[in-house]
Amino acid sequence: MGAGELKLEIKQLIVSALELEDLQPENIVDTEPLFGEGLGLDSIDALELGVALKKKFGVTFSAENTDNKKHFASINALAAYIEAESGQ
Amino acid sequence: MAFRFALLADKLKKGPHKIKGSLGEKYVAAYCRKVTLAWCLFFVLNGSVSAFTVFALPEAAWALYNGGISYILMGAFFAVELAIRNIKDKTTPRAIPLSAFTPTSRKADAVLCYSGAFSSGKHLTWADFLAGTAALRRVVEAAPQRRWVLYCQDYGHFLLAYAALLQCNKEVWLSAHLSAAYVAEMAAEAQEETALLCDDEAALGFWPCSFYVPRILEAPLTPPHSQEAPPIHAQASHIVIYTSGTTGNPKAVCHSLGELEADNAFILAQWGEELLKHKLCSTVSPHHIYGLLYSVMLPFTLGIPFRRERLECAESFAQLAGEPHCIVSVPALLKRAVEVAPEGGFGLASPWLFSSGGAIPLQTAAAVERVIGVWPIEIYGSTETAGVAWRQSKAGAEWTPFEGVQLWKTEEGCLGLNSPCIGGEEGFVTGDLVDLLEDGRFCLQGRADAVVKIEEKRVSLTEVENRLLLCGLVEEAAVVALEDKRQFLAAAVVLNAAGKKRFENMPKRLVNAHFREHLQPFLENTLIPKRWRYVEALPQNPQGKRLQQEVAALFAPPAPPAPLPPLPPLPPLPPLPPLAPLTKTLLLPHGLAASLREYSPPHTASVMFSLPESSPYFDGHFPGFAILPAVAQFELVYACARQLFSPPGETLFVHSAQRIKFMARVAPDAPLCLELRLEKQAPAAQTPQRLRFALKSPGGETVYSTGAIAFQTSKGPP
Numbered sequence: 001m002g003a004g005e006l007k008l009e010i011k012q013l014i015v016s017a018l019e020l021e022d023l024q025p026e027n028i029v030d031t032e033p034l035f036g037e038g039l040g041l042d043s044i045d046a047l048e049l050g051v052a053l054k055k056k057f058g059v060t061f062s063a064e065n066t067d068n069k070k071h072f073a074s075i076n077a078l079a080a081y082i083e084a085e086s087g088q
Numbered sequence: 089m090a091f092r093f094a095l096l097a098d099k100l101k102k103g104p105h106k107i108k109g110s111l112g113e114k115y116v117a118a119y120c121r122k123v124t125l126a127w128c129l130f131f132v133l134n135g136s137v138s139a140f141t142v143f144a145l146p147e148a149a150w151a152l153y154n155g156g157i158s159y160i161l162m163g164a165f166f167a168v169e170l171a172i173r174n175i176k177d178k179t180t181p182r183a184i185p186l187s188a189f190t191p192t193s194r195k196a197d198a199v200l201c202y203s204g205a206f207s208s209g210k211h212l213t214w215a216d217f218l219a220g221t222a223a224l225r226r227v228v229e230a231a232p233q234r235r236w237v238l239y240c241q242d243y244g245h246f247l248l249a250y251a252a253l254l255q256c257n258k259e260v261w262l263s264a265h266l267s268a269a270y271v272a273e274m275a276a277e278a279q280e281e282t283a284l285l286c287d288d289e290a291a292l293g294f295w296p297c298s299f300y301v302p303r304i305l306e307a308p309l310t311p312p313h314s315q316e317a318p319p320i321h322a323q324a325s326h327i328v329i330y331t332s333g334t335t336g337n338p339k340a341v342c343h344s345l346g347e348l349e350a351d352n353a354f355i356l357a358q359w360g361e362e363l364l365k366h367k368l369c370s371t372v373s374p375h376h377i378y379g380l381l382y383s384v385m386l387p388f389t390l391g392i393p394f395r396r397e398r399l400e401c402a403e404s405f406a407q408l409a410g411e412p413h414c415i416v417s418v419p420a421l422l423k424r425a426v427e428v429a430p431e432g433g434f435g436l437a438s439p440w441l442f443s444s445g446g447a448i449p450l451q452t453a454a455a456v457e458r459v460i461g462v463w464p465i466e467i468y469g470s471t472e473t474a475g476v477a478w479r480q481s482k483a484g485a486e487w488t489p490f491e492g493v494q495l496w497k498t499e500e501g502c503l504g505l506n507s508p509c510i511g512g513e514e515g516f517v518t519g520d521l522v523d524l525l526e527d528g529r530f531c532l533q534g535r536a537d538a539v540v541k542i543e544e545k546r547v548s549l550t551e552v553e554n555r556l557l558l559c560g561l562v563e564e565a566a567v568v569a570l571e572d573k574r575q576f577l578a579a580a581v582v583l584n585a586a587g588k589k590r591f592e593n594m595p596k597r598l599v600n601a602h603f604r605e606h607l608q609p610f611l612e613n614t615l616i617p618k619r620w621r622y623v624e625a626l627p628q629n630p631q632g633k634r635l636q637q638e639v640a641a642l643f644a645p646p647a648p649p650a651p652l653p654p655l656p657p658l659p660p661l662p663p664l665p666p667l668a669p670l671t672k673t674l675l676l677p678h679g680l681a682a683s684l685r686e687y688s689p690p691h692t693a694s695v696m697f698s699l700p701e702s703s704p705y706f707d708g709h710f711p712g713f714a715i716l717p718a719v720a721q722f723e724l725v726y727a728c729a730r731q732l733f734s735p736p737g738e739t740l741f742v743h744s745a746q747r748i749k750f751m752a753r754v755a756p757d758a759p760l761c762l763e764l765r766l767e768k769q770a771p772a773a774q775t776p777q778r779l780r781f782a783l784k785s786p787g788g789e790t791v792y793s794t795g796a797i798a799f800q801t802s803k804g805p806p
Contacts, residue, residue, distance in 0.1 A: 019572070021619055022597040035613065040604045042613035044543050044574050 007079045009056075017052035018045050030075045046072060053078075059085045115180045123169060130165055134158055181364055183356050185349045185389045186251060187322035191218055191315050199393045201244045206367050206393060206411060212244050217251075218317065219308035224252035224285075225318075227304050233283040233297060235328075237261045239375065240287040244396040245301045246374045247384050249285050254320045254345060261340075263330040264375040266291050322346035329377050331471045341471045343377075343509070350508040351381050351474040352389050354490040358478075359440075359465075360390060363414055366440050369395035370416035377471045378444045382416040402427070405434045405460065414440040415460070419448045422456050422464065429459035436461045444469060447532065451563060451584070453481050468532070472516050474509035477530070486529040497524050502536050521548060540569040542577060547615045552577060552607070559606045561587030566626050566639045567617060571750065572718060578643045579603070579617035580626060596620070619643050637752065644749050674731050677723055678704055685761065693732050694763040696786060697724075701756035716754035716792075718745075724762065725781045725797055733766050733779070738801040743776035748795035754783065761786045766799075776800050 011025035014034075018041070032038040035046070049072075050061045059082050061068050071081040138158065141150040184193045196215040203210035212220075228236070236258045240246035253260050266288065272295075283297040292298045308314070325345040356363075363386075370383035387394040392414075399405065399415075402425035408415070413436065417425075422443060425434075439460055444467040448456070457463040463482045469475040477487035489495055493507040494515070503522035506515030521533035534550020541547075549567045556565040556579065563584040570578050581603070583591065591599045600620045607616045627638035674682040674695055682697035699705055705720040722745050734740045754760065760783060767778045776798035783792040 022595075022600055027597060037605060037608060040601070040608075040613065040616060042616075044614060048573070 222309040366414040578619040743798040
């Protein structure tokens, strides 16, 4: 799977899983922060998104993992994490 | 001398004729200054003459002056000053409340109120007032009832009837609504025989003991009868205001006349001087506390003429051009006035404006100043508390409490208060959230019932709205709490001119992002609205109260995109009770049951049930505020659908929940009707079958939710 394709899939997943309004997957910028400013997601969205990512890509985000924040920083970071995990 | 000023000092603070805070305070103060100066001059002269007699004149002359002439001069001076004081006293404007007037309080030809315009000459004078109240007293005294419902549309009739009832020691009941059923309800609340005094012919038929004010006034009494005025006791006279209350349940609130007059006294002390220059007209019914205090009692006490007819619509402000008027109004009407005002405003001459009943948004207040010519003075109060505080928002949003009002903040953050207008020690706790400032003023932070929890975080909807207003691009904002898979806030925004210009042609997601960023510094992410609607106006009822449900309806999600993406089938749900034969009863989870109302196999059915508060469905979502969450609604739909629509030998199981649209909260124990409709499809199709459902009240007046679930079937029992 190409990196671009993966990123688009993640974006589609974000929009559908979080039922984001007024937003197309392609509107999401790869480098933009997902939480806080940028997309404005919150901790509840993070839980929801974690579940959706697990279902779709089989990647897990455990509660103890302090790197979660880093993985969720942006589309780029998420894609890198998923690629690394599925590459193992 | 010392004795005289001591008397004055005593008068300053207490008693019925207290000077401090009274209307004539400034006149008295100015007069006292002049008198003091005159006495000082007199003593200097007197002392000089006396000294002259000591040193330059024979002892006999000294004795004559200091032992006689000096005292005669002093006495003469005192007598002259007393005479001047009496003349001055007559021309000093005086506040004369209902509990203190006598037949000679005002001149016989003094105008109390007028019809139409003051210049039309249709005046009701002090003499008419005395004659009219005397005639009304004859009728009232002859009736045995102690409690009287007073309903007069004409402020003049109202004043006369109100005064006459109080003079006869009757308890006055007021209600802004008057229908046969309502009068009966009020009478039932009063728990004793009640009479009705009104100027509405239609209302006469409502009650066996009714009196028509205009007919009684056709035969006013003449002197000497009209020269009597039985005193009204401020503390022993009671007025009961029957209001719809904020909860919708009618409620009787009792005040003594003294409590109401204390409210008037503050207004007079604050603005009496200014108000004396105005005629008064009102848009507020005298059957509300605000209308009673400001449209009837205030002008009577001040002695300024008031218009007998209510100003019914905003357009009628135009009739007030020419003479200076004090307008008593409410935010909803003022807002309308801004909309209908002619170019350049109504052209009113030095107007004065009171508003109460709700806060006026800053921008509206500015617009009101533009069209009416004065920034409104807002009064904060309620039926229970009468007036509490005031502000002119031009100078800031803070409210300044009336004199004698004590404020505190309750644990819940609400404003508690006590004042001379509230009987009793414990005071009154409002439903308004407050921020008490060190200087004694306070800011209102919205209604306590506007506080919600979003995913365990408390937030005041009003606060979020106010934050949005502060960005300068928003005219009005309404924030509501919603829930689908999660709880979230949603904002409906009316952009102002600057906002419309700024966001012209901008995609909605960027407008959303702008407001999100504006709120970011003040609110946690979870509390920033997730959904946004930009509308021309917020749904409101005619009184200007916002319709929260209709705001929420703006956020109904769009229909889901069809067709469904193929999903792996979900594992079957945990086993349910064995399939019941199709009788009139369906089994629901948690030991509940539903009864079948209609059933037309194989595709439609409706079932009836209700959920007790003890049901686990209501657990823990919002402590103290039970709601039925989406997952529970899906489970109920599934339980019914499985029993009703499973083909022979097969069982339905959920393929996917498609959507749910919430329209109203499902309360515990509410009777519910669930309508189910399975979409038809070819018998052999293996695609999921869609079931649409609607949860309604049995009569269909309320729709709680609608939605769709996709089902598949599997062979055999689950």
